[in-house]
Amino acid sequence: xxxxxxxxxxxxxxxxxxxxxxxxxxxxxxxxxxxxxxxxxxxxxxxxxxxxxxxxxxxxxxxxxxxxxxxxxxxxxxxxxxxxxxxxxxxxxxxxxxxxxxxxxxxxxxxxxxxxxxxxxxxxxxxxxxxxxxxxxxxxxxxxxxxxxxxxxxxxxxxxxxxxxxxxxxxxxxxxxxxxxxxxxxxxxxxxxxxxxxxxxxxxxxxxxxxxxxxxxxxxxxxxxxxxxxxxxxxxxxxxxxxxxxxxxxxxxxxxxxxxxxxxxxxxx
Amino acid sequence: xxxxxxxxxxxxxxxxxxxxxxxxxxxxxxxxxxxxxxxxxxxxxxxxxxxxxxxxxxxxxxxxxxxxxxxxxxxxxxxxxxxxxxxxxxxxxxxxxxxxxxxxxxxxxxxxxxxxxxxxxxxxxxxxxxxxxxxxxxxxxxxxxxxxxxxxxxxxxxxxxxxxxxxxxxxxxxxxxxxxxxxxxxxxxxxxxxxxxxxxxxxxxxxxxxxxxxxxxxxxxxxxxxxxxxxxxxxxxxxxxxxxxxxxxxxxxxxxxxxxxxxxxxxxxxxxxxxxxxxxxxxxxxxxxxxxxxxxxxxxxxxxxxxxxxxxxxxxxxxxxxxxxxxxxxxxxxxxxxxxxxxxxxxxxxxxxxxxxxxxxxxx
Amino acid sequence: xxxxxxxxxxxxxxxxxxxxxxxxxxxxxxxxxxxxxxxxxxxxxxxxxxxxxxxxxxxxxxxxxxxxxxxxxxxxxxxxxxxxxxxxxxxxxxxxxxxxxxxxxxxxxxxxxxxxxxxxxxxxxxxxxxxxxxxxxxxxxxxxxxxxxxxxxxxxxxxxxxxxxxxxxxxxxxxxxxxxxxxxxxxxxxxxxxxxxxxxxxxxxxxxxxxxxxxxxxxxxxxxxxxxxxxxxxxxxxxxxxxxxxxxxxxxxxxxxxxxxxxxxxxxxxxx
Numbered sequence: 001x002x003x004x005x006x007x008x009x010x011x012x013x014x015x016x017x018x019x020x021x022x023x024x025x026x027x028x029x030x031x032x033x034x035x036x037x038x039x040x041x042x043x044x045x046x047x048x049x050x051x052x053x054x055x056x057x058x059x060x061x062x063x064x065x066x067x068x069x070x071x072x073x074x075x076x077x078x079x080x081x082x083x084x085x086x087x088x089x090x091x092x093x094x095x096x097x098x099x100x101x102x103x104x105x106x107x108x109x110x111x112x113x114x115x116x117x118x119x120x121x122x123x124x125x126x127x128x129x130x131x132x133x134x135x136x137x138x139x140x141x142x143x144x145x146x147x148x149x150x151x152x153x154x155x156x157x158x159x160x161x162x163x164x165x166x167x168x169x170x171x172x173x174x175x176x177x178x179x180x181x182x183x184x185x186x187x188x189x190x191x192x193x194x195x196x197x198x199x200x201x202x203x204x205x206x207x208x209x210x211x212x213x214x215x216x217x218x219x220x221x222x223x224x225x226x227x228x229x230x231x232x233x234x235x236x237x238x239x240x241x242x243x244x245x246x247x248x249x250x251x252x253x254x255x256x257x258x259x260x261x262x263x264x265x266x267x268x269x
Numbered sequence: 270x271x272x273x274x275x276x277x278x279x280x281x282x283x284x285x286x287x288x289x290x291x292x293x294x295x296x297x298x299x300x301x302x303x304x305x306x307x308x309x310x311x312x313x314x315x316x317x318x319x320x321x322x323x324x325x326x327x328x329x330x331x332x333x334x335x336x337x338x339x340x341x342x343x344x345x346x347x348x349x350x351x352x353x354x355x356x357x358x359x360x361x362x363x364x365x366x367x368x369x370x371x372x373x374x375x376x377x378x379x380x381x382x383x384x385x386x387x388x389x390x391x392x393x394x395x396x397x398x399x400x401x402x403x404x405x406x407x408x409x410x411x412x413x414x415x416x417x418x419x420x421x422x423x424x425x426x427x428x429x430x431x432x433x434x435x436x437x438x439x440x441x442x443x444x445x446x447x448x449x450x451x452x453x454x455x456x457x458x459x460x461x462x463x464x465x466x467x468x469x470x471x472x473x474x475x476x477x478x479x480x481x482x483x484x485x486x487x488x489x490x491x492x493x494x495x496x497x498x499x500x501x502x503x504x505x506x507x508x509x510x511x512x513x514x515x516x517x518x519x520x521x522x523x524x525x526x527x528x529x530x531x532x533x534x535x536x537x538x539x540x541x542x543x544x545x546x547x548x549x550x551x552x553x554x555x556x557x558x559x560x561x562x563x564x565x566x567x568x569x570x571x572x573x574x575x576x577x578x579x580x581x582x583x584x585x586x587x588x589x590x591x592x593x594x595x596x597x598x599x600x601x602x603x604x605x606x607x608x609x610x611x612x613x614x615x616x617x618x619x620x621x622x623x624x625x626x627x628x629x630x631x632x633x
Numbered sequence: 634x635x636x637x638x639x640x641x642x643x644x645x646x647x648x649x650x651x652x653x654x655x656x657x658x659x660x661x662x663x664x665x666x667x668x669x670x671x672x673x674x675x676x677x678x679x680x681x682x683x684x685x686x687x688x689x690x691x692x693x694x695x696x697x698x699x700x701x702x703x704x705x706x707x708x709x710x711x712x713x714x715x716x717x718x719x720x721x722x723x724x725x726x727x728x729x730x731x732x733x734x735x736x737x738x739x740x741x742x743x744x745x746x747x748x749x750x751x752x753x754x755x756x757x758x759x760x761x762x763x764x765x766x767x768x769x770x771x772x773x774x775x776x777x778x779x780x781x782x783x784x785x786x787x788x789x790x791x792x793x794x795x796x797x798x799x800x801x802x803x804x805x806x807x808x809x810x811x812x813x814x815x816x817x818x819x820x821x822x823x824x825x826x827x828x829x830x831x832x833x834x835x836x837x838x839x840x841x842x843x844x845x846x847x848x849x850x851x852x853x854x855x856x857x858x859x860x861x862x863x864x865x866x867x868x869x870x871x872x873x874x875x876x877x878x879x880x881x882x883x884x885x886x887x888x889x890x891x892x893x894x895x896x897x898x899x900x901x902x903x904x905x
Contacts, residue, residue, distance in 0.1 A: 009418075009421070012418060013415075013418055013419065016414065016415055016418050017415065020404065020407055020411055020415060023407060023411070024406045024407060028406075030816070030817075031815055031816040031817070032816060033816065034816035034817045034819070034820045035815060035816030035819055035820070036816075037820055038816065038819040038820035038822075038823045039819075041820070041823050041824065042823050045823070045826075045827045045832055046832075049832055049833050052833060052837050052838075053676075053680055056680075056684060056686075056689060056690065057680055057683050057684035058683075059683055060676075060679050060680060060683050061679045061682070061683055062683075100400075101400065103362070103367050103397065103400065104400065104402045106365070106366055106367045106386065106390075107365055107366070107367065107390050107393070107395045107402075108390060108419055109387050109388070109390045109391040109419065109420060109421075110387065110419060111387065115419075182658075184658070185657075185658040185659075185660075185661035185662050185665075186661055188661060188662055188665045189661045189662070189664050189665040189668075190665075191665070192665035192666070192668045192669060193668060195668065195669055195672050196668070196672055198672075199672070199675075199676060203675045203676060203678070203679040204675050205675070208671070208675070262369045262383070263369075264367070264368070265307055265368070266358075266362055266367055266368055
């Protein structure tokens with residue numbers, strides 16, 4: 001009952017903040033529009049790049065253009081959702097801690113992690129989300145998929161937990177700033193590894209494959225779950241792996257975050 | 270098994286020891302032997318230095334707060350003063366749950382700030398004069414709607430509360446303007462209102478009048494007074510403006526270099542260290558003061574007598590217990606002709622300046 | 634000329650210090666970006682393996698790998714923060730302060746950024762270049778470092794940086810209209826990245842588009858220097874490329890001057 005009340009309150013706060021963010025957006029309309037167009041364009045250029053490649057070869061490492069697009073589109077969705085809700089973690093690494101602005105979250109009667117993330121609703125992410133959904137929509141008719149209730153359920157589960165793989169990686173790397181004052185560059189380096197997930201991991205060598213599967217497990221945000229839907233495979237590994245990795249990363253992330261909060265030194269005198 | 274029992278026993282002993290006595294329980298704020306150390310990495314200059322410090326970091330421990338104890342009663346307004354870098358903000362940040370103390374205890378209304386943080390902060394309001402908790406890009410009103418939800422204030426209390434805050438802080442003139450367009454004084458009023466929305470028991474104000482003009486400062490002080498008297502809210506404030514202290518605070522705690530150097534009423538401070546007087550005069554002929562030799566005549570230590578000549582005004586600071594005004598006046602008038610002369614009590618500012626410069630010996 | 638160096642040397646010095654201070658951060662950012670190069674490397678490796686052809690639209694696998702890494706290196710070295718810097722100055726009103734100082738606005742920025750670039754060069758230029766040459770040696774079994782191509786590349790790279798700088802300064806003035814610059818800069822970086830051949834070689838595009846893009850100033854930023862490094866151009870093409878680079882550089886310098894003069898006029902009339 002208490003948990004229910006708590007979740008209810010969290011959602012209510014989320015709604016209020018989203019409303020505030022949309023109001024803010026109206027203040028900076030041009031900037032938002034150009035930013036969203038930029039996000040959209042980046043993806044379009046990448047797709048164009050893939051289509052140029054496929055105009056000269058029949059398949060890439062055994063994957064057809066449709067399959068590659070499905071994986072690519074799948075990769076964008078959890079990335080966009082994380083981007084939408086947890087974008088403020090970047091600010092933790094870049095300046096919130098360094099400038100001592102973390103103080104204000106500590107004086108609020110909600111968990112610091114919630115207070116930080118709820119504050120920003122990154123609307124730019126809709127560009128990625130839109131492209132991701134369009135790509136899936138375009139590629140699904142080209143593929144022979146087994147669309148069953150179970151698979152739709154697994155799809156939703158996979159997207160949900162894949163999102164928290166992104167969040168977990170950002171959470172762990174941004175928490176480093178509690179000790180080092182800034183960690184934006186570290187978040188960036190690890191976050192960039194997500195690009196590896198957009199293509200079949202079979203194209204990489206063993207070392208890279210091991211890193212993106214077990215160390216910074218972005219392969220579970222796209223290739224593994226997506227390949228379960230397009231070529232089948234063991235759902236316990238492909239989808240279950242996503243769930244397990246996501247839970248591990250979030251648990252480690254929250255643990256480090258909480259340690260970091262007690263080590264937080266504020267700024268100035 | 271035996272080991273388990275003995276640990277339990279040990280814990281019980283510690284618990285008993287840390288339990289507060291009846292008398293201490295009456296205090297709203299209870300601080301004992303509070304200490305905070307910061308680790309600072311020392312970097313040698315140059316590329317070589319940063320590589321070295323990457324592999325083998327050299328740390329230096331800086332003690333910002335050494336060992337501070339004090340208590341505050343409900344409804345008190347406590348001034349927390351001290352020179353820059355004395356550790357005022359560090360203490361405030363420990364009391365508000367932002368920093369975790371290295372050792373020592375602090376309990377506010379029976380809660381330990383950094384342990385029961387989420388529960389605890391519902392009972393306090395915090396304003397940092399140099400920072401704002403308002404949402405920069407939005408109309409001021411929006412901040413309050415968000416805070417209402419965060420602190421779970423119900424609609425009716427919110428309405429009442431806003432009416433009260435409006436009356437005290439006069440927010441109506443700018444409540445619909447975006448925060449970034451507010452003047453510094455308006456922003457401070459808005460920030461104080463934001464910290465009071467949830468009717469906290471304790472209000473922490475870290476330099477609430479910094480950078481404000483005289484009139485605005487006065488308004489802010491009036492508002493703080495009103496809040497304290499109408500709601501019996503306990504207020505702890507740090508400031509560099511001693512007018513704030515004289516107007517607002519029944520009691521002050523003064524700290525320097527991380528330690529407490531004074532704790533008591535302002536009147537105590539004055540009567541205890543207020544034997545210092547200042548005599549100023551303007552000589553008819555500036556050269557005539559050359560014949561004055563206070564050292565030879567009175568032979569007092571520099572802490573009991575000091576003088577200064579800026580070419581126009583000659584001022585002598587002296588300890589009234591060691592030398593009477595009359596004696597000093599007679600001596601000066603016997604040597605020079607004066608245009609103007611004036612003797613004054615050292616005001617609080619002078620005393621504090623003296624303590625900061627550690628000229629006044631404290632018998633704490 | 635010597636006087637210019639004397640006046641603006643402190644700016645370069647400040648730039649060096651600034652960049653040196655953020656060296657560690659810079660390394661992490663670059664590492665993050667190099668990851669993307671490796672993704673492209675594996676992707677193209679798979680393309681050549683799957684396609685079974687020795688060449689892809691005139692590029693061998695070695696050419697492609699060199700293209701990926703050298704185009705990355707070029708885009709990093711020829712990158713300019715000018716538009717952010719100018720945009721910031723406009724937004725916080727500091728641009729007015731520039732007018733009362735007896736130094737040239739553009740040169741002050743330029744020399745500061747040159748100082749920063751100096752550090753960048755020492756940090757990534759040699760490692761990447763040596764890495765690429767070692768790769769070439771391992772794959773082809775022959776040492777094929779062409780000193781002439783390298784020297785031509787360096788000249789072209791310097792021109793590319795200067796064009797990039799003046800283009801960005803011109804673009805930065807758009808802050809007068811667009812106010813908040815994050816989105817506008819992101820969009821610009823995205824478009825310029827594509828048009829300059831940072832994503833794929835312009836030769837892979839349909840011939841008409843490819844020709845047009847080759848003439849536009851963006852090709853001069855990345856594509857031209859990389860093609861020169863690869864030795865893909867014959868002598869007439871090399872001369873034309875340099876001609877185009879010099880033309881665009883002069884074009885943007887003049888454009889920058891015109892906009893600056895207009896700004897000064899506007900500000901002295903309207904008071905900022």
